[in-house]
Amino acid sequence: MGREAINKQTGLTNRQERFARLYVRNGGNASKAYKDAEYSANTSVSKNACRLLKKSVIAEYIKAYEREYALEQDSSVEGILEKLKYLWTQTTEAREWHNALKVVELEGKYHKMWSDKVVIETEVPAIVKEEDVPELMQTAKRMGKILAMGSNKA
Secondary structure, eight states: OOOOOOOOTTTBBBHHHHHHEEEEEEEEOOHHHHHHTTTOOSSHHHHHHHHHSSSSSHHHHHHHHHHHHHHHOOOOOOHHHHHHHHHHHHHHTTTOHHHHHHHHHHHHHHHHHHSSSSSOOOOOOOOGGGGHHHHHHHHHHHHTTTOOOOOOOO
16 A cells, blocks of 8 residues: 655645644544544554654644634634734735735725725704694605604693
8 A cells, every 4th residue: 555645735644634633623632533534543543643743744734723723713803803814814925816805805894994885874853843743644654654653742
């Protein structure tokens, strides 16, 4: 049986990557991650899982993936802004300018630098003369609106 191919970006085999991701996702249970990554369970699972964790390339990958995974899980405002910062870094390093521009657009919208619509909130006092009330009631009925008014008269 041949050796597993190594991912040039991470320096890990597919199974090592799977182990590291499972380790982070399951909360740090190395033995479970080892089994779930489909390593052989014939030998000492905990001992071999521990060996994998001690490899510097795997430890570095776990550290980077923990940050990525934490960002995936956080849906608070701060978490989303942190995701945008992370995506900005990733897209500019990869020279993916279209995606970087989208990140800037979303952050700008959050900070209300621009928006797709204009929202104007104001209060306008309405002064109605008592003699105009019957005509307003008829107009409201014609428009099909339900108008609930209480009478202040005794």
